[in-house]
Amino acid sequence: MEHYFDPKVECASREQITAWQNERLVRQVERVYNNVPYYKKKMDELGVRPEHIHGIDDLHLLPTLSKDDLRDQYPYGLMAAPLSDCVRIHSTSGTTGRRVVAFYTQHDVDLWEECCARALAAAGATKDDVVQVCYGYGLFTGGAGLHGGSHKLGSLTLPMSSGNTDRQLQFMTDLGTTILCCTPSYAAYLSESVNERGLKNRIKLKAGIFGAEAWTEEMRRDIEKGLGIKAYDIYGLTEISGPGVAYECSAQNGMHVNEDHFIVETINPKTGEPVPHGQKGELVFTSITKEAFPLIRYRTKDIGILYDEPCSCGRTHVRMSKPMGRSDDMLIVKGVNVFPSQIETVLMNCGYPANYQIIVTRTGSSDRIEVQVEMTPEMFSDSLSEVAGREKQLVSALKAMLGIYCVVKLVAPKSITRSEGKAKRVIDKRNLYVNSADPASTDPAAN
Secondary structure (H helix, E strand, C coil): CHHHCCHHHHCCCHHHHHHHHHHHHHHHHHHHHHHCHHHHHHHHHHCCCHHHCCCHHHHHHCCCECHHHHHHCCCCCCCCCCHHHEEEEEECCCCCCCCCEEEEEHHHHHHHHHHHHHHHHHCCCCCCCEEEECCCCCCCHHHHHHHHHHHHHCCEEEECCCCCHHHHHHHHHHCCCCEEEECHHHHHHHHHHHHHCCCHHHCCCCEEEECCCCCCHHHHHHHHHHHCCEEEEEEEECCCCEEEEEEECCCCCCEEECCCCEEEEEECCCCCCECCCCCCEEEEEEECCCCCCCCCCEEEEEEECEECCCCCCCCCCCEECCCCCECCCCEEECCEEECHHHHHHHHHHCCCCCCEEEEEEEECCEEEEEEEEECCHHHHCCCHHHHHHHHHHHHHHHHHHHCCCCEEEEECCCCCCCCCCCCCCEEECHHHHCCCCCCCCCCHHHC
16 A cells, blocks of 8 residues: 555655646647647647647647547647557447547556556545446446456456446455445445345445546545445546546545656636636646646646645645536526536435436426425335425425426436446436427416
């Protein structure tokens, strides 16, 4: 563990971190300019050459990249190393368009696994722990990243992948798993299963590292109570490397960005102008040590806040908040910005489990947002009038949070499909109604 909490790196002075970033950024810009024609063209269009970049103060001069750029250059257009030097690829799901494929040299894999090892160590993991990795393996980065980080620590690693909950629980109890790695929605499902089967006294979990989807503080507390653990957040994305770009420490007051490998900025998502630390903006990352697929000023569309105040854990690297939503996942309903995390906060504060679905439809020019929420078994025994009262209470709470009317439908326990990977929270059907007639609306939300 001591090797992966290195005070010389994670507790370095601001001056030392800036010096590392300046040197590595200059080298990376030159590498990309000389080896990636697409990026050279974008720099040339702005009249920027490598010799204009002397450090992070010049970062704003460089063009940004988006997922559209990565899709346009699929598969090899953004590679900065020969294919013969690459040992692995990972890929996004491609559910919203052409896949994004990221390439790795062995050096890239080693650094990525070191970042994941830091995250595990920050959660208290050592070589004496049993780490159960329930993220998906294969092209998805989650399983491979935490698996490699666990190996770096020397922990016993259970490469479970996602799904097959019966087997997950068997190995968890039989082998004495102490660290759980999965999506927060699957952790909530495992917690539910553990308690339903009376296994809580048989598990030895002490911590969980959960990422790959947004989750609220209310959901964190629910998981911690259900599994008897401390739940840690981890952040990453395929385009930059995978999990381990940033991770939470014991203070649980933001995630430390591995600034010796990544530069993070926040910008106004509409104008692209820099946003100062402490204010909400779109997270933008630059890879300064990656060889095969180094992205400079990559716009993540994740909305967050950066903090540079000292952390009680002693680490000095800048912290980022939990992503507050994605600018592309944000729903615009009746002109109002709605993030699923806002709805989840209301539901959990009102005592409902983290099993819900948001369905958005459109009739003519009128949007309708329906929130389906599972009742607990105790609530399910309520009378119809009591259920109606609960729905009315949630309607009021959601309107207070969002400023718009939502239809609320309380449904039976376990009637919403459980997720063994990333949860599907939002179903936006409005594209199905674009060409529909425009009858007079009877939707109460229109009133």
